[in-house]
Amino acid sequence: MQHLSLVVLATDVEATTRAIAGVGVLHLLDVRHVMADVAAIRPYDSGEQLARLERLARQLDELLEFLALAPPTPDAIDETTAGLDERALVARADTFAAEVEALRNRLVKAQDDTAQLHTLLRSLRALAPLGVPLEDVRRLRYAFLTSGLLPARNLADCVKA
Numbered sequence: 001m002q003h004l005s006l007v008v009l010a011t012d013v014e015a016t017t018r019a020i021a022g023v024g025v026l027h028l029l030d031v032r033h034v035m036a037d038v039a040a041i042r043p044y045d046s047g048e049q050l051a052r053l054e055r056l057a058r059q060l061d062e063l064l065e066f067l068a069l070a071p072p073t074p075d076a077i078d079e080t081t082a083g084l085d086e087r088a089l090v091a092r093a094d095t096f097a098a099e100v101e102a103l104r105n106r107l108v109k110a111q112d113d114t115a116q117l118h119t120l121l122r123s124l125r126a127l128a129p130l131g132v133p134l135e136d137v138r139r140l141r142y143a144f145l146t147s148g149l150l151p152a153r154n155l156a157d158c159v160k161a
Contacts, residue, residue, distance in 0.1 A: 049086065056093055063100045 008016045020026045064071055084092070126149070127137070150158065 052090075053086070056090060059097060060093055063097060066100060066104065 006016070006020075017026070061071065124134075127134075
């Protein structure tokens with residue numbers, strides 16, 4: 001004879017009992033005799049873990065959106081990531097987020113550099129009709145030269161001043 005303690009959800013008790021009784025290996029006990037063993041069992045609250053995983057999923061969705069990538073399909077997930085626990089998933093996500101943040105910073109710097117170069121190009125194009133050699137402009141020590149555009153309607157106000 002073997003002893004087996006089985007704990008099932010209340011909603012599954014009848015179906016479980018019928019399945020075991022169908023095999024012919026069921027001996028029912030009065031639950032009051034085993035209540036002390038079962039008293040320590042508490043429902044598992046997965047709400048906090050679910051909230052953490054949802055935050056992680058939102059973070060990854062934002063990173064994928066920034067990279068203009070579609071989320072992977074469930075069949076595209078390989079065995080190396082399918083078996084990871086929560087800590088390992090968070091660690092990999094943090095590494096991924098750090099790499100994307102570094103790319104984002106490089107992109108912002110490149111955009112700033114591009115904007116500065118466009119401003120310099122506009123200034124050089126504005127100076128070109130004046131025929132001023134750039135070497136002369138570079139040698140200026142006590143003058144600051146800048147260029148810009150002034151609408152024709154404001155020109156009269158500048159000439160009066």
